[in-house]
Amino acid sequence: MVWFTELVYTSVVLVSVAYAAAVPATFPKETRATSNTTKPKVILDNDWSPAGFIPYLQALSAGWDVLALTSNTGNTWNRQVALHALATLEIGNLSCIPVYLGSDYPLLNTPSLFQAWEDVHGVLPWQGAFKPENLSAEALGSDPTSGNPRRISRAAFTEGYPNTTADTSMSAAGLMTDMVRKHPGEVSIYAAGALTNVALAVRLDPDFASLAKESVVMGGYIDVNLLEVTGSVLQADISSDTNLMIDPEAAKIALTVAFPSITVAGNVANQVMSTQDFLDEIFEVKNPYTELIHKYYGTEFPFWDETAAALMIDPSLALNATSFYIDVDTSYASPSYGNIHAYQEALMPRAQQLRAVNYVTEIDSAGSKRMIK
Ligand SMILES: *[C@@H]1O[C@H](CO)[C@@H](O)[C@H](O)[C@H]1NC(C)=O
Ligand SMILES: *[C@@H]1O[C@H](CO)[C@@H](O)[C@H](O)[C@H]1NC(C)=O
Ligand SMILES: *[C@@H]1O[C@H](CO)[C@@H](O)[C@H](O)[C@H]1NC(C)=O
Numbered sequence: 001m002v003w004f005t006e007l008v009y010t011s012v013v014l015v016s017v018a019y020a021a022a023v024p025a026t027f028p029k030e031t032r033a034t035s036n037t038t039k040p041k042v043i044l045d046n047d048w049s050p051a052g053f054i055p056y057l058q059a060l061s062a063g064w065d066v067l068a069l070t071s072n073t074g075n076t077w078n079r080q081v082a083l084h085a086l087a088t089l090e091i092g093n094l095s096c097i098p099v100y101l102g103s104d105y106p107l108l109n110t111p112s113l114f115q116a117w118e119d120v121h122g123v124l125p126w127q128g129a130f131k132p133e134n135l136s137a138e139a140l141g142s143d144p145t146s147g148n149p150r151r152i153s154r155a156a157f158t159e160g161y162p163n164t165t166a167d168t169s170m171s172a173a174g175l176m177t178d179m180v181r182k183h184p185g186e187v188s189i190y191a192a193g194a195l196t197n198v199a200l201a202v203r204l205d206p207d208f209a210s211l212a213k214e215s216v217v218m219g220g221y222i223d224v225n226l227l228e229v230t231g232s233v234l235q236a237d238i239s240s241d242t243n244l245m246i247d248p249e250a251a252k253i254a255l256t257v258a259f260p261s262i263t264v265a266g267n268v269a270n271q272v273m274s275t276q277d278f279l280d281e282i283f284e285v286k287n288p289y290t291e292l293i294h295k296y297y298g299t300e301f302p303f304w305d306e307t308a309a310a311l312m313i314d315p316s317l318a319l320n321a322t323s324f325y326i327d328v329d330t331s332y333a334s335p336s337y338g339n340i341h342a343y344q345e346a347l348m349p350r351a352q353q354l355r356a357v358n359y360v361t362e363i364d365s366a367g368s369k370r371m372i373k
């Protein structure tokens with residue numbers, strides 16, 4: 001979510017990384033010529049940031065094969081996001097994990113369309129990449145917003161500017177479709193930013209979704225309008241669905257396609273809150289990652305992306321979940337543009353094929369924090 005804040009495929013080189021939880025300061029690497037098919041595989045698509053690396057560490061710590069990280073435009077533009085992914089991998093000696101670039105623009109949305117929508121329907125507290133351009137803020141360390149999507153703001157790399165580069169042999173969407181064909185039924189698609197790349201993969205390859213193992217999405221809030229008006233602007237921010245709203249059309253494609261399973265971490269992603277005590281507890285072990293978390297994660301926001309990752313890695317952390325059919329509002333003229341609408345089976349639309357999603361409503365917060373730590 002979003003907010004204030006070679007592989008030569010023909011030669012099948014897969015990289016596995018094992019993270020030894022007992023030795024948190026080191027990340028032993030192990031490279032194999034073939035994949036370990038008993039390990040869950042995941043492609044993590046996100047709007048990566050200086051302190052946004054916990055989801056891939058959760059997966060590595062659980063012994064998952066992280067096939068790749070992919071970048072999307074969400075909090076900031078795609079290219080800046082990819083560089084944050086590369087930089088945060090580098091500081092942990094994890095550059096064996098490749099990074100692939102997603103799409104710079106959402107399918108239809110642009111900063112000017114989004115800002116015009118806001119003029120009519122009201123302001124989103126966190127506008128992510130669509131916040132008006134402010135070059136003096138960028139010079140002071142903000143990620144780039146609006147303007148040219150290809151520009152990079154070096155001042156924002158509090159984690160260090162990367163010395164590695166993305167794998168440009170294919171796009172994020174191409175990587176996703178290739179990997180599910182290589183490992184049918186085995187690859188989880190984790191999407192914690194806008195859903196542009198997932199939608200592009202769906203359109204590139206009609207079998208993409210059914211060949212994946214599952215998709216896990218951060219975003220998809222429901223019934224939060226009252227919260228948005230009865231609290232502070234920060235409360236409204238925490239309850240707004242920026243991931244889906246950056247690219248509503250992609251969200252609709254990704255959430256209504258035949259993945260064998262779709263897990264949605266919406267409201268539940270607000271249940272595990274960052275606190276100073278918890279950040280201090282993490283920092284009892286000193287390494288580049290705990291330093292960044294301690295310095296930059298902050299205590300204003302919940303562990304959104306980490307909660308979605310936790311539910312993917314250990315579904316037993318879900319204490320309550322429900323299943324229903326969802327659509328995404330793609331009417332630009334609607335105040336709910338980019339928000340989900342839910343249906344029970346008896347009442348769902350006839351003219352379009354919606355999917356039942358696993359909508360988690362309650363998470364074991366202590367268990368999630370143990371995993372994050
Ligand atoms: C594959 O991974 C599983 C789970 O981590 C492990 O138990 C098994 O020994 C591994 N097999 C090989 C051949 O590495
Ligand atoms: C890249 O290398 C430079 C020079 O050694 C270093 O200062 C910087 O921190 C490195 N970047 C990362 C992300 O580690
Ligand atoms: C990365 O590797 C360097 C050189 O081997 C080592 O000094 C450093 O501690 C490693 N970093 C981490 C986070 O393991």
Ligand SMILES: *[C@@H]1O[C@H](CO)[C@@H](O)[C@H](O)[C@H]1NC(C)=O
Pocket residue numbers: 134135136137140
């Ligand atoms: C641009 O950013 C600077 C530095 O953060 C801030 O002082 C200024 O108010 C911003 N301008 C606008 C129009 O928001």
Ligand SMILES: *[C@@H]1O[C@H](CO)[C@@H](O)[C@H](O)[C@H]1NC(C)=O
Pocket residue numbers: 320321322361
């Ligand atoms: C699970 O959530 C549903 C819907 O909010 C609620 O009706 C039900 O009581 C909850 N079950 C438990 C065990 O908390």
